[in-house]
Amino acid sequence: xxxxxxxxxxxxxxxxxxxxxxxxxxxxxxxxxxLLVERGVLVFRTLGLHTEQQLxxxxxxxxxREEGQQGLLKITLDRKLNARADYLKGSFxxxxxxxxxxxxxxxxxxxxxxxxxxGGQTEFANSYAAYEELPQETKxxxxxxxxxxxxETSMRRAGVEPTQDTLAYWRSLPDKAHxxxxxxxxxxKSLVIGCSASHIEGMDREEGQQxxxxxxDWSTQPRFVYRHEWTPGDLxxxxxTGVLHRAEPxxxxxxxxxxxxxxxxxxxxx
Numbered sequence: 141x142x143x144x145x146x147x148x149x150x151x152x153x154x155x156x157x158x159x160x161x162x163x164x165x166x167x168x169x170x171x172x173x174x175l176l177v178e179r180g181v182l183v184f185r186t187l188g189l190h191t192e193q194q195l196x197x198x199x200x201x202x203x204x205r206e207e208g209q210q211g212l213l214k215i216t217l218d219r220k221l222n223a224r225a226d227y228l229k230g231s232f233x234x235x236x237x238x239x240x241x242x243x244x245x246x247x248x249x250x251x252x253x254x255x256x257x258x259g260g261q262t263e264f265a266n267s268y269a270a271y272e273e274l275p276q277e278t279k280x281x282x283x284x285x286x287x288x289x290x291x292e293t294s295m296r297r298a299g300v301e302p303t304q305d306t307l308a309y310w311r312s313l314p315d316k317a318h319x320x321x322x323x324x325x326x327x328x329k330s331l332v333i334g335c336s337a338s339h340i341e342g343m344d345r346e347e348g349q350q351x352x353x354x355x356x357d358w359s360t361q362p363r364f365v366y367r368h369e370w371t372p373g374d375l376x377x378x379x380x381t382g383v384l385h386r387a388e389p390x391x392x393x394x395x396x397x398x399x400x401x402x403x404x405x406x407x408x409x410x
Contacts, residue, residue, distance in 0.1 A: 145175055148397055152266035152383070153366035154179040160193060169200035172377070176201075177246060177326075181264040181366055186380035187293075188373035189251055194401055198249055201377075204404035205245065215250070215276040215398040233335035234265065234360060234384045237322040239289035240313045240336070243405035247376045252370040254397040259390030263360075263367045267330040268382045271321065282320050286341040287332060287352065290315040294336040317341060318409040320355075322381075325407055330382040331355055332409060368369060381407065 144157040154175060162168050163184075163367065176182055191212055196242040198204045204211040217225045238244030250262075272277075295302070302310065318332045320340070333356050340348030368376060378385060390396055 141165070143171065147179070148183065148366055149270040149363070151364050152180045152264060153183065154181075155183045155185065155386060157305065158184070160187065160189065163187075164193060164196055164200065166200060169197060173201050176377055176379050177382075180266040180268070180383045181376060182367065184375040184377075186371055186373040187251075187375045191399065193409075194249060194251055194375070194399060195274070198281045198401040198403060201249075205404050206403040207402065208400075211401055213400045213402070216374055216396060217399050218395060218397070221397070226300050227295065229300050230294045230335065231295065231387045232389050233298055234356060234386045235294060235334040235336060236267075236332065237380050237402075238405065239332065239334065240291045240316050241405070242316070243408045245380045246403045246405050246407075247377060247379050247381075248403070249375065249401045251399040252372055252374045253399055254395050255370050255372060256390035256396040258394075259388045260394075260396050261367055261369055261388045262376065263365055263386050263388070264378055265360045265365045265384040266382065267333070267384055268328055270361075270364045271329050271331050274358065279321075282355070283349070285320040286317045287320045287344070288315050288317050288338045288341060289336040291299055291331075291336065291337050293338040294334075297335050303360065316409075322387075324381070328382070331359055333359065334384055336344040338389055349364055356384075381405070 141162045143160050143162060146155045148155055158168060172182060195211055207213045214221050216222050217228055219225045236244060291313040297309055320332060322330050322332050333352055337352050339345050
């Protein structure tokens with residue numbers, strides 16, 4: 141069995157060196173899951189998983205969300221393959237998936253299939269580490285605050301032009317208020333922030349938005365961020381409950397295509 145883990149940065153990210161046969165065993169998949177929670181994002185360079193292998197690994201790590209084709213979703217701005225391609229513009233902004241839900245996805249697995257010649261790098265910011273290194277004065281200030289997150293908020297910030305139908309869909313997803321500081325079952329704490337964060341309950345709107353921007357700027361400092369330069373066949377897995385992520389903009393007509401599988405959430409925002 142081949143398995144080696146190398147830290148990419150002190151606060152976030154590990155490169156995993158293994159082969160496909162080893163990866164698709166319960167023993168190694170279990171190690172991967174444990175490391176994922178510890179390191180936030182895992183990188184497997186040029187692994188080249190095909191669809192069935194990615195689905196199998198996902199099922200070994202958790203409960204697969206049913207979407208796309210048997211649980212595998214094609215991430216592309218090509219409208220022939222993705223009817224809601226415009227929504228992916230929201231991925232250019234820092235975000236956590238599922239902030240309009242009570243229970244967000246646990247993790248996502250993303251394989252690079254066809255890449256853009258320019259742009260398309262993906263960045264990950266460790267929200268656990270960012271919270272842990274906040275000054276105590278700031279921790280005291282934000283303890284107990286609740287933030288309102290909205291799907292429409294993220295879409296408008298991404299510059300997605302609404303039609304009558306899309307606006308109705310956005311507004312069919314009600315805003316959700318979550319604690320700004322998420323205390324996990326493990327006892328660790330992370331920040332629930334990003335482009336979907338509209339305002340802080342009970343706080344002057346401008347003051348609240350300024351605080352949210354300050355926290356986002358803090359959390360996305362280079363020391364908390366891993367930036368991935370894609371090579372075809374790369375696999376990335378990230379812990380959506382403790383890591384913010386975004387893709388750098390790329391040409392909308394470049395044909396960039398990624399295969400994503402998502403693991404169902406196991407812990408509600410609290």
